[in-house]
Amino acid sequence: MEIQQQFEQFLSQRGMKHTNERREIFRAILDMDAPFDVDKLLFYLKQQGEKTSKATIYRTLQLLLESGLLRTISLSPAAARDTLYSLCGKYRAYDHLVCTGCGKVRDIEKQQICLSCQTITKELGYKLESHSLRIFALCPECQAKGIKTC
Amino acid sequence: MEIQQQFEQFLSQRGMKHTNERREIFRAILDMDAPFDVDKLLFYLKQQGEKTSKATIYRTLQLLLESGLLRTISLSPAAARDTLYSLCGKYRAYDHLVCTGCGKVRDIEKQQICLSCQTITKELGYKLESHSLRIFALCPECQAKGIKTC
DNA sequence: ACTTATAATGAGAACGAGTCTCAATTGCAG
DNA sequence: CTGCAATTGAGACTCGTTCTCATTATAAGT
Structure with a gap:
């Protein structure tokens, strides 16, 4: 639809x-x-x-x-x-890669994260609903420009 | 210290x-x-x-x-x-497990998440700085109470 | 199509978390 | 102990978001 x-x-x-x-x-x-x-x-x-x-x-x-x-x-x-x-x-992705230089956000989708969440919650007796991962990293462009983060 | x-x-x-x-x-x-x-x-x-x-x-x-x-x-x-x-x-942990029933937050620390972040950023040419994972799940107590989330 | 009930909208007031201002206070180097 | 710069408190201010309520639009029933 x-x-x-x-x-x-x-x-x-x-x-x-x-x-x-x-x-x-x-x-x-x-x-x-x-x-x-x-x-x-x-x-x-x-x-x-x-x-x-x-x-x-x-x-x-x-x-x-x-x-x-x-x-x-x-x-x-x-x-x-x-x-x-x-x-x-x-x-589709619920996970994001955030550039610490320019602030640009892109989506990522990694099955391995979902699997980790499942393992973690199962071990602790929780019932998994959803998750959200944010990775903070410097994008190739910002690295090229020599931008450093504090 | x-x-x-x-x-x-x-x-x-x-x-x-x-x-x-x-x-x-x-x-x-x-x-x-x-x-x-x-x-x-x-x-x-x-x-x-x-x-x-x-x-x-x-x-x-x-x-x-x-x-x-x-x-x-x-x-x-x-x-x-x-x-x-x-x-x-x-x-110590930068990752959190949030109960969708009672809202309680607990910390988790899983090396496997760090490894995933490293893999993902390397693949895309980013330089990893940090990450933050939030898992939303129903804690054992809330499950026992029969609490369901919308 | 025309009514009519009621949901949705717009404009701006209200709210609240967080920030700023500035006079009064405090820590600390000399 | 003194003097001055850093810090504090009280409340004004900011700005993103929500609320209010009079006006407008939708959709069901005629």
Whole structure:
């Protein structure tokens, strides 16, 4: 099924209305080419001539999180600010590689991580739900530029 | 070396003063028995009769982060709020197991994760700095209570 | 199509975690 | 002991996010 239709279906299941705003916000999210933050989304929508309000953006993001189509990435261990969102249908991976030089985020998908999580939880008697791995590393470009991190 | 002395040494190295407030805040952090948030720390200090201001708490936490004695944990994928802090000398692990039932956090330390991170970054030409793994799972107690997560 | 009930929206007020300001206080070198 | 620079406390401020409520839009029933 198309991802747009999954969203429509989710709205129907909840008895929620299929509004223009929700469609436009979701379309904009599909256009994002990397994990994005609210500011980026707001700016993009304004650029497209949409005058969707901040409140509706936040409300729709919340909906998408609940639908499981979208997920958040907590980035730096220092800043709890500036949450990034990532579309699950587009970016399968729940794990991220963060460049400590330029801040660029890319997705990674490694079966071995999942296996480790399974082992760890089983050993401790926990029931695994999900996991999230963030690796902080310097990307090749930043290394070439001679950027060092404090 | 005692961890208290490491902090004192760090202050000296920076030419900073050894104040009562800094000592008391650090003592309170040592008393915390799990990763804690600012509210918990504030409450504990008040309980102890300290009237340290919010601003000083935040300033000292920042100092401790810079010293490398303390680190932050970004917890839930949903809430970017309520940053947790964890003492490095006390809790060695940088990886955490979060119960999706009661929210309890425990530290885990698995060499296999480190190895995976090394492999992944090497493959992509990145230079590994650090990583942070969060596993979300239901703890044995919550399973026994029949708690299910949405 | 036309109503009607009700969900959703927009604008801006409110909230709250964290930061900043600046006058008062404290640590410490001399 | 003194003087001065670093530190502190109290509260103002910031800014991302949420809430409020009057207005608007959707969809079910006629």
